[in-house]
Amino acid sequence: MGKSNRRKAGADQFDSSDADSVSSASTALSELTPANETEHVNSLEFGLDKFIDALYEKRGSTRETALLGLLDAFESHVLHTFVENKCITLLHQYINSIKRGSTKEISLACRAIGLLAITAGAGSSAHEIMEESVPQLSRALKCGSDACKISVLECLAVISFVGANDFAETETSLKIMWEVIHPKSVSNGGPSKRPSSAVLAAAISAWSFLLTTISSWRINPDTWKESISFLSTLLEVDERYDRSVRIAAGEAIALFFELGILGMSYSEENGVENFNNEVSKRCTVTYMQSMKAKISGQVYDLSMEAGGKGADKKNLNGQRDLFQKIWDFVQMGECPEVLLKISSKRNILRTSTWSQLIQLNFLKRYLGRGFLKHAQENELLHDVFEYTVDKTESLSAKEKKISRSGDEKGRTQKLNKDRRMAQARKQGHLIAQDE
Incomplete structure (x- = not known):
C-alpha cells in the first residue's frame, strides 16, 4: 500500500512536467560534489526513488523521462550502495520497459541495464542481471530501429562481460551477436536481411569486446574458421559497407592474431585446445596459415590506402592508423600501448x-x-x-627535468623506429607470411 501511494505521488509530479522534472533532478544530481555528497545523500536517493516510481507508470513518455534521469545519475556517480539496495527492483523495471516500451524506451532501458551491471561489478548481482536480461535482449534484436539494435547489442556485450561465470554463458551471447553479424537463411528458406553498416560495425565491436574474455587455451581453432573467413571478406572494399565495418573487423582480426589462432604452426599448438587427431590438426594449421597470408596482405593494403580525389575520406585516417598498428603487431609482435x-x-x-x-x-x-x-x-x-x-608528481624540479630528458630520449627512439617501420611499409617490404 505504501509503495502504491509513493508511486502515485511520483506520477503526479512527472505528469505535470516531465522535462522540467528530469532536468532539475539531473542538474541537482550532477552538482553534488564529494564534499557535500554525504550531506545530500538522502536528497540524492530521494531523487532516484522518484525516477524508480515513475517507471511503474503507464505513460511511455513518463518512463522515458525517468530512464533519462537514472542514466544521468549512473553516469555522474558510482552508485554502489544504491545498487546494492535496489538492483533487482531496477532490473525488473528496466526489463518491463524492454517488453512494453517504444524503440526509444527500449534503447534507454538497455543502456540502463548495462550501467547497472557495470556499477554492480562482477558477482552474483551481475550474474542475475545477465541471466534475466539475455532472453529479453535476444527477442528485442529481432525488431526495432538500427539505433535500438545497437543499444541491445552493446548491452548484451556489457552484461555478459561483467556477469558471465563460464565459457558456456559467454558463448551464448557471442552466438546471438554472430547471428546479427553473419545471418543465416531463415526457416522459410529466404535469405535474412543484411544489417546496415552501423548495426554490423556495432555487432562486431560488441562481439570482439566479449571475445577478449576468452583465454587462448579455451579456444578450439576449428570453431573459428567461419568467423575468421567472414571477417576477412569484410576487409575487402565493399560499397554496401563503410569504413566503420572494416575498422571493427580489423580489431577482431587483431584479437585473433593475439590469441595465436592466426599464427599457428605445425610444431606447436599455441596453447589452444587439443585437436581430435593429427590429420585434423594439419588441416586446420594449413587453413590458418593460408588465412594469415591473405589477411596480412589485406591489412597492409588498408594501412596504405590512399585518399585520392573522389575517395570517401570518412574514417580514412582512423582506418590507416589501426591497420598500420595491426601490421606492426603481425610483423614485430608489438601491441600499441x-x-x-x-x-x-x-x-x-x-x-x-x-x-x-x-x-x-x-x-x-x-x-x-x-x-x-x-x-x-x-x-x-x-x-x-x-x-x-605517475611518480614524477613527487619529484623535485631537478629530478623532473632528468625524468623528462629520459622520456624525450625514449620518445625520440620510438619516433625513429616508427619512421623506419613506416618506410618499410611504403617500400612494400612484406615479411614472409607462411612461416
Missing part, C-alpha cells in the same frame, strides 16, 4: 595488449562522459585494466 591519466592523484590507466585496448575503446564509448568517473572510482574497471602511479 596506451597511457591514460585518469585523475590528478597521479593515477594512470595502461593497456599493453590488443584485448585491453579493445576493452578500453569499447568501455570509453559505452560510458561516454561517465568513463572518467567510473575509471576513478569503480573497482570493476580497476580489475580490468592496469593502473600505475
Whole structure:
C-alpha cells in the first residue's frame, strides 16, 4: 500500500512536467560534489526513488523521462550502495520497459541495464542481471530501429562481460551477436536481411569486446574458421559497407592474431585446445596459415590506402592508423600501448595488449562522459585494466627535468623506429607470411 501511494505521488509530479522534472533532478544530481555528497545523500536517493516510481507508470513518455534521469545519475556517480539496495527492483523495471516500451524506451532501458551491471561489478548481482536480461535482449534484436539494435547489442556485450561465470554463458551471447553479424537463411528458406553498416560495425565491436574474455587455451581453432573467413571478406572494399565495418573487423582480426589462432604452426599448438587427431590438426594449421597470408596482405593494403580525389575520406585516417598498428603487431609482435591519466592523484590507466585496448575503446564509448568517473572510482574497471602511479608528481624540479630528458630520449627512439617501420611499409617490404 505504501509503495502504491509513493508511486502515485511520483506520477503526479512527472505528469505535470516531465522535462522540467528530469532536468532539475539531473542538474541537482550532477552538482553534488564529494564534499557535500554525504550531506545530500538522502536528497540524492530521494531523487532516484522518484525516477524508480515513475517507471511503474503507464505513460511511455513518463518512463522515458525517468530512464533519462537514472542514466544521468549512473553516469555522474558510482552508485554502489544504491545498487546494492535496489538492483533487482531496477532490473525488473528496466526489463518491463524492454517488453512494453517504444524503440526509444527500449534503447534507454538497455543502456540502463548495462550501467547497472557495470556499477554492480562482477558477482552474483551481475550474474542475475545477465541471466534475466539475455532472453529479453535476444527477442528485442529481432525488431526495432538500427539505433535500438545497437543499444541491445552493446548491452548484451556489457552484461555478459561483467556477469558471465563460464565459457558456456559467454558463448551464448557471442552466438546471438554472430547471428546479427553473419545471418543465416531463415526457416522459410529466404535469405535474412543484411544489417546496415552501423548495426554490423556495432555487432562486431560488441562481439570482439566479449571475445577478449576468452583465454587462448579455451579456444578450439576449428570453431573459428567461419568467423575468421567472414571477417576477412569484410576487409575487402565493399560499397554496401563503410569504413566503420572494416575498422571493427580489423580489431577482431587483431584479437585473433593475439590469441595465436592466426599464427599457428605445425610444431606447436599455441596453447589452444587439443585437436581430435593429427590429420585434423594439419588441416586446420594449413587453413590458418593460408588465412594469415591473405589477411596480412589485406591489412597492409588498408594501412596504405590512399585518399585520392573522389575517395570517401570518412574514417580514412582512423582506418590507416589501426591497420598500420595491426601490421606492426603481425610483423614485430608489438601491441600499441596506451597511457591514460585518469585523475590528478597521479593515477594512470595502461593497456599493453590488443584485448585491453579493445576493452578500453569499447568501455570509453559505452560510458561516454561517465568513463572518467567510473575509471576513478569503480573497482570493476580497476580489475580490468592496469593502473600505475605517475611518480614524477613527487619529484623535485631537478629530478623532473632528468625524468623528462629520459622520456624525450625514449620518445625520440620510438619516433625513429616508427619512421623506419613506416618506410618499410611504403617500400612494400612484406615479411614472409607462411612461416
